[in-house]
Amino acid sequence: MTRKEFVHFFLKNKKVIFAICVYAGLIILALVGPYLSPYKDPLAFVGPGYQPPSKEHWLGTNTFGQDIFTQLVYGLRSSLFVGLLGGTLATVIGLLIGFVAGYKGGWFDEILMMFTNILMVIPTLALLIIIAAYLPYRGVFIESIIIGFTAWPWTARAVRAQTLSLKTREFVDLARITARKPMKIIFGEIMPNMMSYVFMVFILQFGGAILAATGLDFIGLGPTRGISLGIMMQQATLWNAIQLGMWWWAITPGAVITLMVATLYVMNAGLDEVFNPKLREM
Amino acid sequence: MRKYLTKKILIYILTFFFAVTIDWAIPRFMPGNPINFLISRFAGLPDSVKVLQSYFTQAFGLDKPLWEQYVNFWKALFRGDLGISIYMYPQPVAKVIARALPYSLVVLLPAVLLSFAIGNRFGAFVARKKRLDNFALPVFYTLTASPYFWFGILLAWIFGVVIPLFPLAGAYSFGITPSFSWNFILDFLHHWVLPFGSLFLVMLGGWAIGMRNMIIYELEANYSRYLEALGSSQRLIRRYAYRNAILPQVTGLAIQLGTVVAGALTTEIVFSYPGIGYILMQGILNQDYFLIQGCFLFIILGVLLANFLVDIFYMIIDPRIRKSYSGEV
Numbered sequence: 058m059t060r061k062e063f064v065h066f067f068l069k070n071k072k073v074i075f076a077i078c079v080y081a082g083l084i085i086l087a088l089v090g091p092y093l094s095p096y097k098d099p100l101a102f103v104g105p106g107y108q109p110p111s112k113e114h115w116l117g118t119n120t121f122g123q124d125i126f127t128q129l130v131y132g133l134r135s136s137l138f139v140g141l142l143g144g145t146l147a148t149v150i151g152l153l154i155g156f157v158a159g160y161k162g163g164w165f166d167e168i169l170m171m172f173t174n175i176l177m178v179i180p181t182l183a184l185l186i187i188i189a190a191y192l193p194y195r196g197v198f199i200e201s202i203i204i205g206f207t208a209w210p211w212t213a214r215a216v217r218a219q220t221l222s223l224k225t226r227e228f229v230d231l232a233r234i235t236a237r238k239p240m241k242i243i244f245g246e247i248m249p250n251m252m253s254y255v256f257m258v259f260i261l262q263f264g265g266a267i268l269a270a271t272g273l274d275f276i277g278l279g280p281t282r283g284i285s286l287g288i289m290m291q292q293a294t295l296w297n298a299i300q301l302g303m304w305w306w307a308i309t310p311g312a313v314i315t316l317m318v319a320t321l322y323v324m325n326a327g328l329d330e331v332f333n334p335k336l337r338e339m
Numbered sequence: 340m341r342k343y344l345t346k347k348i349l350i351y352i353l354t355f356f357f358a359v360t361i362d363w364a365i366p367r368f369m370p371g372n373p374i375n376f377l378i379s380r381f382a383g384l385p386d387s388v389k390v391l392q393s394y395f396t397q398a399f400g401l402d403k404p405l406w407e408q409y410v411n412f413w414k415a416l417f418r419g420d421l422g423i424s425i426y427m428y429p430q431p432v433a434k435v436i437a438r439a440l441p442y443s444l445v446v447l448l449p450a451v452l453l454s455f456a457i458g459n460r461f462g463a464f465v466a467r468k469k470r471l472d473n474f475a476l477p478v479f480y481t482l483t484a485s486p487y488f489w490f491g492i493l494l495a496w497i498f499g500v501v502i503p504l505f506p507l508a509g510a511y512s513f514g515i516t517p518s519f520s521w522n523f524i525l526d527f528l529h530h531w532v533l534p535f536g537s538l539f540l541v542m543l544g545g546w547a548i549g550m551r552n553m554i555i556y557e558l559e560a561n562y563s564r565y566l567e568a569l570g571s572s573q574r575l576i577r578r579y580a581y582r583n584a585i586l587p588q589v590t591g592l593a594i595q596l597g598t599v600v601a602g603a604l605t606t607e608i609v610f611s612y613p614g615i616g617y618i619l620m621q622g623i624l625n626q627d628y629f630l631i632q633g634c635f636l637f638i639i640l641g642v643l644l645a646n647f648l649v650d651i652f653y654m655i656i657d658p659r660i661r662k663s664y665s666g667e668v
Contacts, residue, residue, distance in 0.1 A: 171353070175350065178351070178597070178642060178646055179642070180600050180601055180638060181597055181601070182597070182600075182601030183600075183601070183639060183642075187365055190623060190626075190631050191365050191366055191628075211594060268486055272488070272601055275486075275488055276616075276620050276623060277623050277624055290488070290489065290492065294488075294492070294609055302496075304496055307492050307496065308489075308496060311486060311489025311490075311492060311493070312489075314485070314489065315484050315485040315489065317484075319480045319481050319483075319485075321484075322484055326480075
């Protein structure tokens, strides 16, 4: 696909446009939200508790009188950060292992894939729980690193399969005859041919990291200081926000996460249509 | 077929070995020594600090060389000894987990099986039907994108607070003792609906989307085009497409199991449902490391077993695997 064609289908695809708009909105909210809010510290007690959304508190307050909107925009920041760092890390590790295992083959491949399969069966959250439980002080950064290092296996397996099919093509043989180094062949010949796939993998890993972090925060293994969307929901559950009818505290943070992740899925479906002409005409 | 099974079993044994090793290693090699951290909470009581210090040193066997600690860990494991819970002192962890396990299974198993069966049918039905697709797809995407526990919170709010139909917490009412009476079973089911429903619906979305995409892909395949050219009915073509599309879905089931279990854990917390997830949360909040270790092992064991069952199921429904490994193809 030429670049012009790509841009044409990219900008004509409603799903892609929708996703870009939503994300632009979310990023702007995360960047300027803290300055819009009249309250600077998300953990400060700024008003009476149990307040439904009002002029002073746009999304109400929680039991302790903390402002939900302020917490939400700070939580959004940390979610985007985890998605970006955790997602990038998982994608990069998955790509490297997938490329090397697929291209080198033989014993190297067997061992790497054995390791990948083992990690794939172990539930990521269980692994995260056991690691995070023993770290007395955790930040968003550490959380993203742990998530990145546990989320790569399916990517590695998928990339390996793609590499296996690409490496028997003639242009790769040609590169090999000219005595190019294996790493140069991988990144110069094989990777450019699956860039669309890599991009979609990254989007899925981005969403996966956000969801994993939310789950971890919710069971009490998130950042030990600061705020995140998962921590908001954990506190809401621990303090019976639902029983008290405080939907603005318990429901809103999860709604933002669902919007973020669902938009990523829609983006992926749209990109699939851009890259794969068979899916385009419905 | 035998070869396929032996290879799979080997992987599972290795995985279990690896998981147990992680479970053993992490409290020992983590920076910041979790035992000191644990004891520091009792800093106000100097006497108990001494007792605790010696108790933990013995319990973890920290006075012995590393390899002996490791061997002892395995030995204790085979005896079913997972240590003593600190949070529910002096009950053994194995007993605490055994009591919680049925509650987890009774929610998780029906949710996984039913959502898989119904989600796939639904996804196949929706595929390539423009109007229905446009309506159903956003719903599926929203379902599958929501964190399990958040969807639980949402259902709890709608069906527990706005329209108070179902109870919000526990596996049965406080006034009732578990027994095989109609009274108890009805009460139990009443409490079971919301946790089950939230797991079921979130998973349903994922399976439906996967199946929809697979069916579209299969309907583009040559055999479908050929059948179409022969003039066979759409129903027949779709039936063939479904049989092919279900295979990657079963593989997907195996891959998803870990996520699903994690989702179930968090959902239990929302509804204070006394399963593994709930006691794991208690373990985390109370820094009960033996309980956390025990839960981790049980979760791994459960996922491994489920993976193995999925593998066998896959072998039954895909004749190619059976035949290629026995040399018939």
